Amino acid sequence: MRVLHFYKTYYPDSLGGVEQVIRQLCVGTARLGVRNEVLTLTRGSDLASFTFEGHLVHRLRQDFEIASTGFAFAAFERLARLARACDVVHYHFPWPFMDLAHFVARVRKPSVLTYHSDIVRQKRLLRLYQPLGTRFLRRVDRIVATSPNYLATSSVLAGHRDKTEVITYGLDQTLYPAPEAARLARWRLRAGPRFFLFVGVLRYYKGLHILLDAVAGTGHPVVIVGAGPVERALKEHARRLGLHQVLFVGALGDADKVALLTLCYGLVFPSHLRSEAFGISLLEGAMHGKPMISSEIGTGTSYINIDGLxxxxxPPGDPHAFGRAMRTLWENPALALAMGRRARARYLELFTAAQMAKRYAALYRGLAAGRVPLAVGAGHAGAPPV
Structure with missing residues (x-):
């Protein structure tokens, strides 16, 4: 069984949530006999294919970018050639160029599309793209939503329910390095004995301005891991508010990230727009047994983090409510500890990479064999939306 993944960015160029999901899928399904390859774009000059954690990665030079959509004309021929040699093509949505490439390359192999997010921000360009996007969603054989919450609230997916099922993201903790005592000691010295943690790319929809407003005047320590387009504006906002207890540490590798996840008191995730469709770093917090604070935006964040559990x-975009939630956890260590334990239990029940890989491997084999009826319980992932 050979599967080709197609997405705009991948390791080592980019370490975002979708890239992490593809990585976990490739490693997990390989244990079940699936041979994975990834076709992606790069801004770099090294275009040699390479093996990463057991799967082959092909890179094409990006020619230009419009509204966060990378284009590479060489992708048409390469996608066509690689698709001919595989059993299933796995697309990762959204990436409008991918839709175009599918049709230009005349891909005829069975296809599955993981619907990672609606297109939220580019409203004008969305109107131009919509006919192509709708045609593409109709053409693929199966669509996978990443949580029952997102399936229930996406107006786009509502038009494709007959071929959409839910397979939630999963993480394999063994792919993360074990925290070293010396590294833990360094971060404990730098961050302090008790702190809240945010991990993610610093983008507009992450709601970090809300987090900064929430901790103004509270003294609650916060460590912010990540870099991104709004980093400078956020640091200036923190300076204006006099937030000396907020520590921006930039983008970190897995070893340092795991150390901070191990040490932190709780995970804060203030994303306030539907562009945040799931929240891999929120799931990493649950995997490490940490209590979480998030906003209700009708997406997978509220499938990972269950209020009160x-x-x-x-509510989204409400710094006062976010601040009250932080104070509640801060002043009630026993409650925070209990919530963290339940978060870990929920991760083990629903969100392991082994569970995700098993369901995708079965889907791949069904598609390759020409069997594409929805799985039992499709659309619910074994539980109703919450």
Missing amino acids: TGLVV
């Missing part, structure tokens, strides 16, 4: 969920 694994953490607290507040």
Whole structure:
């Protein structure tokens, strides 16, 4: 069984949530006999194919970018050639160029599309793209939503329910390095004995300005891991508010990230727009047994974090509510500890990479064999939306 993944960015160029999901899928399904390859774009000059954690990665030079959509004319021929040699093509949505490439390359192999997110921000360009996107979604054989919450609230997916099922993201903790004592000691010295943690790319929809407003005047320590387009503006905002207890540490490798996840008191995730379709770093917090604070935006964040069970969920864009939630956890260590334990239990129940890989491997084999009826319980992932 040979599967080709197609997405705009991948390791080592980019370490975002979708890239992490593809990585976990490739490693997990390989254990079940699936041979994975990834076709992606790069801004770099090294275009040699290479093996990463057991799967082959092909890179094409990106020619230009419009509204976060990378284009590479060489992708048409390469996608056509690689698709002919595989059993299933796995697309990762959204990436409008991918839709175009599918039709230009005349891909005829069975196809599955993981619907990672609606297109939220580019409203004008969306109107131009919509006919192509709708045609593409109709053409693929199966669509996978990443949580029952997102399936229930996406107007786009509502038009394709007959071929959409839910397979949630999963993480394999063994792919993360074990925290070293010396590294833990360094971060404990730098961050302090008790702190809240945010991990993610610093983008507009992450709601970090809300987090900064929430901790103004509270003294609650916060460590922010990540870099991105709004980093400078956020640091200036923190300076204006006098937030000396907020530590921006930039983008970190897995070893340092795991150390901070191990040490932190709780995970804060203030994303306030539907561009945040799931929240891999939120799931990493659950995997490490941490209580979480997130906002209700109708996406997978509230499938990971259940209000009152694994953490607290507040209205989006409300710094006062977010601050109250932080104070509740900060002043109630026993509650925070209990929520963290339940978060870990929920991760083990629903969100392991082994569970995700098993379901995708079965889907791949069904597609390759020409069997594409929805799985039992499709659309629910074994549980109703929450």
